[in-house]
Every structure is written in C-alpha cells, then in structure tokens.
Amino acid sequence: MLNTDVFKFEFVNRKRERQIIDKFIGNFLEPTKQALWMHGERGTGKSFLLTEYVVQRSSFSSVYVNVEVENNTSFTYLKNLISQINGVAKLKFTNFIRTNYDSIADVGQQAIGVVLSILEMNDFQLDKLSYSISNYFISKRGERENSTALVKKYFLEALKKCPRLVFIFDNFTQCDTSSLDVITSVTHELIDNPNIRFIFCTTDDDIKNRFDIQQILAEKIANIPMEVSAFDEKQLFVRMIEQNFDFDEENLALISRTFDLCKGYPQRFKEILINLYTNQGIEINNGKARFIIDVFHQILVKKTISFDIDALCQGHRGAKNILQIIAFWGAPISINVLFQFIDFFVNIDPISFVKKEAGKTIQILEDMHVLSRSYRDKTILLHYEHDSLKIAVKEYFKNERSIQFLHLNIYEFIKSVNSSQEQTYWDEYQHSLLAYHSYEAQIDGWIEYNFAYGYDFFKNKLYKEAExxxxxxxxxxxxxxxxQILIMGITLFYCGQYHKANDLFKNIWAHELLNDFSEEQLVKLYIFQARSRSCILETQSALELIVQAEKLDISDEHLQMLLLGTKQSILYLSPNGFTEAKKLFDDLTAKNIHIREMALIYQSAMDYYEGEKALELLNKGLNLAKKFSDKITEAKILNNMGFEHLRIGNYEQAQELFENSISILVEDQPHEQVYPYSNLSVLYMISKDWQKALDCIFEALFWNKSDYVSYVLKTNRMLCYYFIGNSQWEKLYNELFKYVEVNRRIDDKIYKKICINLAILAQKCDKQYDLEQLLKLCSPHLKNEWEYGKYRFLKLEQSITGLSQALPKPTDSCYIQYYCDIEFEPWLVNFTHD
Structure with missing residues (x-):
C-alpha cells in the first residue's frame, strides 16, 4: 500500500444528489431544455461527486472543465473546454478549423497563417477568437461566422464522434469574462439538443462576488438548482476511508470526534488526514493504515482551537486561569460561583490573578466565541462554545503541573462553600464536582467517595453514568x-464492555474476594460472568459457570429465574444446544410466573417459535417489561418483535419496531443500538438498497461491543460490497473463510450464516472448490436446524451433485421469502443473552 492510497476517498452515499443527476441526464431521448446547477459551500465534495459519479459513467461521454483559482486570464476557461473536447472526442480543434474555414476577417494575413498552420492547441492564439462583430471566421462556403458559431459547430462535430455528451463546467465562478460570453451563448443555443446535457457547478462563497454569473444563471440559462451539503451521518467518514484503514473502537471514536470538528465537510476531513500524515500520525503496515492515537489527539487539539491560545494568555493576565478553570471545572459554572472561586484562589495565589481583569477577559473570550453563556433558574452559566473546544483546551493544558493544584483548590473551595448561596446550582452539581476533583487531586478518601457516587447511579440503573x-x-x-468489583463488573457488562467485565469477575476469583458474598452476590457473579463469556464467544466456559451455579441452594425465586433464563440463552448459542434450550424455555414459560425476570425469558421466544406463537410470547414479555417499568427490556423485545415481523414479510412493521427500539436504547444503553441498526441494514439489503444498508452497518459499527455482532456486520458488509461491485468483498470473504476453517466449535448459527453466505458468493463466482469445502464445513452445524432452514444449503448442495429433488419449504407462504427467495442468507441479531 502506498501513502497516496490513504487519501483516495471512496465515493459514498449522496443518494438524493445521485437521483437528481440521474433524472436530469435521463436516457437522451428527449431534450431537458434546462441545465443542472450544482452549488454548495466550499469543501462539501461537489467536484468529487462530479468526477467520481458523473465522469466515470460509460453510458455517455463527459467533457469535464475545471481551472485553477488563480488562473483567470482571457479565454483560459474556453481553452480548457476545447482541450477537453479534443481529448474526449479525438477531434483536434486546429484540424477542425483548417477543414471548415478559409480565413479570419479583420485579423490579418500573419494571424491567418498562424491559425491555418498550427498543429497543437497550446500554440493557438485563442484571444483572436474574441466575441465581437469585427472578427469573423470565413467558412469554406464563404459565410462569415463569429466565435460562438464556431464553438457551437465544434460541439456538434464532437457529437458525431460521441453520440451523447455531458458538458460539466466545474468551479464555474472562476470562468474568465471572455470565455463566459461564448459558453453562455453556446449553452443557450444547444440546450434543446436531446443528445447534450450541461452541468454548472459553483461555490456559494465565490458566486457572491460574481454578479455576472448570478445574472446568467438567473436570467439566461434555464436550470435546475441542486445544493450539495455537508454529510450529516458520521459513518460516512468511515466509509470514505475504510478500504485503506484498519479500525478499532478507539479509531472509530476519533473519527466520530473528527466528524463533529469538520461539521461533516469531506474536504476538511481530508485536510486533517494530510496534516496527520505529515506529522507521522499515520502508520502503514500489512497493507492497511492505522492512526497513531497520541498524534491524532494533538492534531485535533490544534484544529479545534481556532485562536492563538499562547498570544491570548500572554496578552491578557488571568486569561490562562479563566480558560483552565472553566475547562477543568467539570460542569457549566455559574458566573457568581466563578467569581467566588476567584476570590478564594487569589488568597492562595495572588500573583496569578488580577481580579478586576477577570470580567474583561471573560468578555473577550465571549466575543471570540470561545465561551458562551446560558440561563437557568435566574442563574448565568458559563461554558465553552462547543464541547470539542473544551476537550481541546483540556488536552492543551493537561500536562501542566499547576492543573492538579487547581483541582485541589476547587475541591477545597467546594468543601468550604456556603451552599445556601446559589443553592439551586449546588444541589445539582456539588456531589459530582466533589467526586471529580477528589479523584483528580487524589484527596484522601477519593476512592470511597467515588464508589459511593457511582453506586447511586448503579442503583437507579443509570449504567452509562455509573461507568x-x-x-x-x-x-x-x-x-x-x-x-464493589462485582458491581463495577455488572456495570461494564450493561455498557457492553464484556472483556473488561470478565476480567473484573476473574479478579474476584483470583484474589478470593467472595468469601463474604451473600447468596444474591454469589449467584450474580456466576450469572454475569457467564453472560460476559457468552458475549465474547467463550460459550463452553460460560456453560461451566452455569453448572457450578446450579449446585447452589438458591432460595430466591427471582435469582432462580435469572439463572435459568441465562442458562437457556447460552444453551441456544452453544453447539448442539438448541433442543435442551427449547425444553428449558418451554418449561419456564409454562409456569406462567409474573415476575420481572420472566420478561428476559419471553424475549427469546422467536428463537424457538415463529409467527403468531412467537409474537404472542414476545407480547407477554413486553407487557411484563411495561408493568415493571423496565424500558431497556422493552426496547430489546421491540427489536426481537421486529425480527419476527421481518421473518413473516411485514417489512414496514419490522422497520417501525426497530426504530422504536433505537429511540429507547439511545438514551439508556446506546451501545445496544447495534442490534436494531444491524437489523435495519438487512431490511435494506432485502430491498436491494445496498448503500442504505451500508449506512446502517457503519452506524452499528460505531456502537458495537459484541464479538458475535462483529461477524454479523462483517458478513453483511461482504454481501453489500459484492452486490454493488466493490472489490472489498473479496478481502472480507477471505477473512471469514479463514475464520470458519480455524474455529470449528462455535455457535451453530454463526457457522451456518457465515458458511452459507460465503457459499452463495463462491457459487456466483465459480469458486467450485470453495463451495464444496464450505458446504462440508457447514453440514455438522445443521443438526438442530429446522428443515426449511436448510433450504439454501440443500439448494447449493444440489448445484454440486446435480441431483434434482424437492427441497423443504415452509408450509405457510409468508415465510417463503425469508427462508427461500432472498438471494442471500439473512442474518439478524436478537437480544437473548441479557
């Protein structure tokens, strides 16, 4: 991989714009009678859209014209246009003139000699073609023609060689005035030609200074305006560079932050990558680029801080302290509290502050849009204009020795403050600020204080905040x-940090910290460690933990149901565990117990039943979740109901349920959005909207914490890439093939879904050996599969054996598409492990 490959962006999305362009270009059977006017702010990717989507098309020939901003001498734009026609239509302009014209009136014999003898375009004095009544070309038939007529004829001659022509005038605001008149006149005269299309592209900031072009687009050329705006979905930044980059969780977080900084502008993103590369912030190994995290952070800090922080601090005494206090305070700060703290701090360090200058400095920072204020309950709150700016300022100052001293003084100030003053403010922020600053300053007792503060969130099921x-x-x-470690581990599990949770649980065993555990604590240790191991695909060791837990004499019904529900979900995911899992599910649901934990059992109904039976059981779980105000379980059951509706072909209902699930999860357990987003991608794959499917897959990637779901997303990405003709499918194909070859004892469903989708692509690409190997690998994992769940496998097998026999199909026609007709093996994800 070359360093230049790092900056080759993939063309992504732009579905709305592509539809407008496609409709405008049409089939060339009828004239459009209009041009397309593409416009937008600088850096939105207008030129990239034109060159990668329009110019690359093979159903017509594109004449793409663009000039450097600083080059606006006479006829530069027209010269570029003629040069491009020359290349596209293989029609030399000089040959065209010699063939069709005898002389130029009022130019002189010397000029005529030059025109009729030149061989290359660059030798031609194009300024002699000025659009005026005094200069004419004399055609072979003796007719006098001005430069507009000549260029028009040249266009039409090119059309004979290229039956369909699309003229693209990019960066049109840089068109010199000499060229502008000719291009405007030719466009106006040829806009009715059914075999020609005109596209003009302008930048919003530049066109403000070109009233002549504004007037032409408004009055002289009928056009369809189309705005190209910045991206509003962060996953598109990943899709632009994924072909050449390796991504992990930390990289994705950096991309997300970069997207916010760039406000969705692709060109700004490219500038950051260039800056990153030239500062040794990108390394290339094994054909893939990776970010150097520390350098990336430094670049983002420099890009985010849009003012000269050193000059500001040197020019305004106390500015540095104001910036640091507000950045490291840990919450929005009341302006009254800020001045109280300044009084407190000046008594400790009188040199650093001149109190009377603080207000002036704050005003300067507000005028610079560094700080802003908000109003709440008659309180003025100061904070940074953007969170990214606060993060950047913290990064800038974090290594200064004075910062820990600042934390210590903020802690001491808050401990000493009279909270009856500014009571509303202190009621909201006092505990969080004491916990934060005691930790940062390493005050005696900070561990106990912070655990107690985090535990308050844990008790209220606010796991994000507790984490x-x-x-x-x-x-x-x-x-x-x-x-305490158990509570932290459970918190990490609910936040999707399965590996870290498992490490904490192992720590409890390794250091024998469970001797004083209650029955509930011991059972939960077994349960949550088993769940964590199941989520990282260590299914066998997860089952071993459940076996150990079952030896306990558990008296509490809630704990019993929690343990048995966990056993059922892990069995379902284990090799050949389906039959035992279903029996356990049936036994538990037959008890008809109405406790909160039963909702977690009902949420697995679609793993064992289909259609109305599955939806009936899922509804029971949903009602229990609502009864006990368990919003998270409600969201998970909605996702699972969406799967069942998709399976029976109710796609609109399925989409609504997936989206309702997301709307709940986004607030309380955002990492779990990966499930409904992944399932939405399958909906789009079924409708063959591969680009929209990829959008959902990359949104899911931003949230994913599950090893299992990683394979789902990789498999579905491979399919999308194959069907849109993106060569990356082959890389994913090879990685997945290697995975199933090496890992034989994994979840039957994982094995089946990966193998059959690989086999489908192997068949389409005539990879006969791969096809046979994949079916051989897959066969042992179908033991517990429903008969019609084997349909695609058996159909692929028939393609090898040549035998023709009836394949098992569902008796209910609503399942035919899911099990038989979709041209890939649909792989959705349901909540069964928690």
Whole structure:
C-alpha cells in the first residue's frame, strides 16, 4: 500500500444528489431544455461527486472543465473546454478549423497563417477568437461566422464522434469574462439538443462576488438548482476511508470526534488526514493504515482551537486561569460561583490573578466565541462554545503541573462553600464536582467517595453514568472489596464492555474476594460472568459457570429465574444446544410466573417459535417489561418483535419496531443500538438498497461491543460490497473463510450464516472448490436446524451433485421469502443473552 492510497476517498452515499443527476441526464431521448446547477459551500465534495459519479459513467461521454483559482486570464476557461473536447472526442480543434474555414476577417494575413498552420492547441492564439462583430471566421462556403458559431459547430462535430455528451463546467465562478460570453451563448443555443446535457457547478462563497454569473444563471440559462451539503451521518467518514484503514473502537471514536470538528465537510476531513500524515500520525503496515492515537489527539487539539491560545494568555493576565478553570471545572459554572472561586484562589495565589481583569477577559473570550453563556433558574452559566473546544483546551493544558493544584483548590473551595448561596446550582452539581476533583487531586478518601457516587447511579440503573465514575477506580482495583468489583463488573457488562467485565469477575476469583458474598452476590457473579463469556464467544466456559451455579441452594425465586433464563440463552448459542434450550424455555414459560425476570425469558421466544406463537410470547414479555417499568427490556423485545415481523414479510412493521427500539436504547444503553441498526441494514439489503444498508452497518459499527455482532456486520458488509461491485468483498470473504476453517466449535448459527453466505458468493463466482469445502464445513452445524432452514444449503448442495429433488419449504407462504427467495442468507441479531 502506498501513502497516496490513504487519501483516495471512496465515493459514498449522496443518494438524493445521485437521483437528481440521474433524472436530469435521463436516457437522451428527449431534450431537458434546462441545465443542472450544482452549488454548495466550499469543501462539501461537489467536484468529487462530479468526477467520481458523473465522469466515470460509460453510458455517455463527459467533457469535464475545471481551472485553477488563480488562473483567470482571457479565454483560459474556453481553452480548457476545447482541450477537453479534443481529448474526449479525438477531434483536434486546429484540424477542425483548417477543414471548415478559409480565413479570419479583420485579423490579418500573419494571424491567418498562424491559425491555418498550427498543429497543437497550446500554440493557438485563442484571444483572436474574441466575441465581437469585427472578427469573423470565413467558412469554406464563404459565410462569415463569429466565435460562438464556431464553438457551437465544434460541439456538434464532437457529437458525431460521441453520440451523447455531458458538458460539466466545474468551479464555474472562476470562468474568465471572455470565455463566459461564448459558453453562455453556446449553452443557450444547444440546450434543446436531446443528445447534450450541461452541468454548472459553483461555490456559494465565490458566486457572491460574481454578479455576472448570478445574472446568467438567473436570467439566461434555464436550470435546475441542486445544493450539495455537508454529510450529516458520521459513518460516512468511515466509509470514505475504510478500504485503506484498519479500525478499532478507539479509531472509530476519533473519527466520530473528527466528524463533529469538520461539521461533516469531506474536504476538511481530508485536510486533517494530510496534516496527520505529515506529522507521522499515520502508520502503514500489512497493507492497511492505522492512526497513531497520541498524534491524532494533538492534531485535533490544534484544529479545534481556532485562536492563538499562547498570544491570548500572554496578552491578557488571568486569561490562562479563566480558560483552565472553566475547562477543568467539570460542569457549566455559574458566573457568581466563578467569581467566588476567584476570590478564594487569589488568597492562595495572588500573583496569578488580577481580579478586576477577570470580567474583561471573560468578555473577550465571549466575543471570540470561545465561551458562551446560558440561563437557568435566574442563574448565568458559563461554558465553552462547543464541547470539542473544551476537550481541546483540556488536552492543551493537561500536562501542566499547576492543573492538579487547581483541582485541589476547587475541591477545597467546594468543601468550604456556603451552599445556601446559589443553592439551586449546588444541589445539582456539588456531589459530582466533589467526586471529580477528589479523584483528580487524589484527596484522601477519593476512592470511597467515588464508589459511593457511582453506586447511586448503579442503583437507579443509570449504567452509562455509573461507568464514567467507576472508570476512575480501575487503577485502584486492589483497594476495593469483592462486592464493589462485582458491581463495577455488572456495570461494564450493561455498557457492553464484556472483556473488561470478565476480567473484573476473574479478579474476584483470583484474589478470593467472595468469601463474604451473600447468596444474591454469589449467584450474580456466576450469572454475569457467564453472560460476559457468552458475549465474547467463550460459550463452553460460560456453560461451566452455569453448572457450578446450579449446585447452589438458591432460595430466591427471582435469582432462580435469572439463572435459568441465562442458562437457556447460552444453551441456544452453544453447539448442539438448541433442543435442551427449547425444553428449558418451554418449561419456564409454562409456569406462567409474573415476575420481572420472566420478561428476559419471553424475549427469546422467536428463537424457538415463529409467527403468531412467537409474537404472542414476545407480547407477554413486553407487557411484563411495561408493568415493571423496565424500558431497556422493552426496547430489546421491540427489536426481537421486529425480527419476527421481518421473518413473516411485514417489512414496514419490522422497520417501525426497530426504530422504536433505537429511540429507547439511545438514551439508556446506546451501545445496544447495534442490534436494531444491524437489523435495519438487512431490511435494506432485502430491498436491494445496498448503500442504505451500508449506512446502517457503519452506524452499528460505531456502537458495537459484541464479538458475535462483529461477524454479523462483517458478513453483511461482504454481501453489500459484492452486490454493488466493490472489490472489498473479496478481502472480507477471505477473512471469514479463514475464520470458519480455524474455529470449528462455535455457535451453530454463526457457522451456518457465515458458511452459507460465503457459499452463495463462491457459487456466483465459480469458486467450485470453495463451495464444496464450505458446504462440508457447514453440514455438522445443521443438526438442530429446522428443515426449511436448510433450504439454501440443500439448494447449493444440489448445484454440486446435480441431483434434482424437492427441497423443504415452509408450509405457510409468508415465510417463503425469508427462508427461500432472498438471494442471500439473512442474518439478524436478537437480544437473548441479557
């Protein structure tokens, strides 16, 4: 891989714009009578859209014209146009003139000699073609023709060699005035020709200074305006560079932050990548590029801070302190509290501040759009204009020795403050700020304070918030009790950090920290460690933990149901575990128990039943979740109901349920959005909207924490790439093939879905050996599969054996498409493990 490959962006999305362009270009059977006017802000990717989508098309010939911004001498744009026609139609302009014209009136014999003898376009004095009444070309038939007529004839002559022509005038605001008159006149005269299309592209900032072009587009050339705006979906940045980059969770987080910084502008993203490369922030190994995380952070800090921070701090005494206090405070700061703290801090470090200058400095920072204020309950709150700016300022100052001293003083200030003043503010922020600054300053007792603060969130099932606090304790695990580590592990599990959760649970066993555990704590240790291991595809060891837990004499019904529900879901995912899992599911649901934990069992109904039976059981779970106000379980069951509706062909209902699931999960367990987003991608794959499917897959990738779902997304990406003709499918194909060859004892469903989809592509590409190997590998994993669930496997097998026999199909026609007619093996993900 070359360094230049890093900056070769893939063409992604732009579905709306592509539809407008396609409709405009049409089939060339009728004239459009209009041009297409593409416009937008600088950096939105207008030129990239033209060159990668329009110019690359083979159903017509494109004449693409563009000039450098600084080159606007007379006839530069027209010269470029004629040069491009010359190349596209293989029609030399000089040959065209010699063939069709005898002389130029009022130019002189010397000029005529030049015109009739030149061989190359660059030798031609095109300024002699000025559009005026005094200069004419004399045709072979003795007719006097001006330069517009000549260029028009040249266009039509080119049309004889290229029956369909699309003229693209990019960066049209850089068209010099001499060329503008000719191009405008020729466009106006040829716009009714059914075999010609005109596209003009302008940049919004530039056209403000070109009233002549504004007037032409408004009054002289009928046109369809089309705005090209910045991307509003961060996954598109990943799709632009994924062909050449390796991504992990940390890289994806950086891309997400970069998207916010660039506000969705592709050109700004490219500028950051160039800056990153030239600062040794990108390394290339094994044909893939990777980000150097520390350098990337530094680049983002420089890009985010849009003012000269050093000059500001040197020019305004106290500016540095104001920037640091507001950045490191840990919450929006009341302006009254800020001045109270300045009074407090000046008594400790009188040199650093001149109090009377603080207000002036704050005003300067507001005028610079560094700081802004908001209003709440008669309180003025100061904060950074954007979160990204606050993060960047913190990064800028984080290594200064004075920062820990600042945290210590903020902590001491908050401890000493009279909270009856600014009571509303302190009621909201006092505990969070004491926890934060005690940790940053390493105050005695900070571990106990932070655990207690995080535990308050945990008790209220606010796992996201608890995870942020508990992350502060990870370096102090040896100082924690077993029950504290258990709570942190459960929190990490609910936040999708399955590997880290498993490590914490192992720590409890390794250091024998469970001797004082209650029955509930011990059972939950077994359950959540088993769940974590199941999520990282260590199914056998997960089942071993469940076996150990079943030896306990569990008296609590809720814990019993939680344990048995966990066993059922892990069995379902284990090799040849389906029959036992279904029996356990049936036994548990037959008890008709109405406790909260039963909702988690009902949510697996679609794994064992189909259609109305599955939906009936899922509804029971949904009603229990609502009864106990369990929004997370409700969201998960909605996703699973969406799967069942997709399976029976109710696609609109399925989409609505997936989207409803996302709307709940986004607030409380955002990483779990990966499930409904992944399932939405399958809906789009079924309708053959591969680009939209890829959008959903990449949105899912941003949230994914599950090893299992990683294989789902990789398999579905491979299929999408294959069907849109993107060669990346082959790389994913090879990786997945290697995975199933090496890992024989994995979940039957994983094996079946990967193998059959690989086999489908192997058949389409005449990879006969691969096809036979894949079916051989897959066969043992179909033991517990429903008969018609084997339809695609058996059909592929028939293509090898040549035998013709009836294949098993569902008796209910609503399942035919899911099991038989879709040209790939649909792979959706349901909530069964938690």
């Amino acid at each position: 942020v606090i508990f992350a502060r304790l990870e370096s102090s695990i040896t100082s924690l009790l077993g029950e």
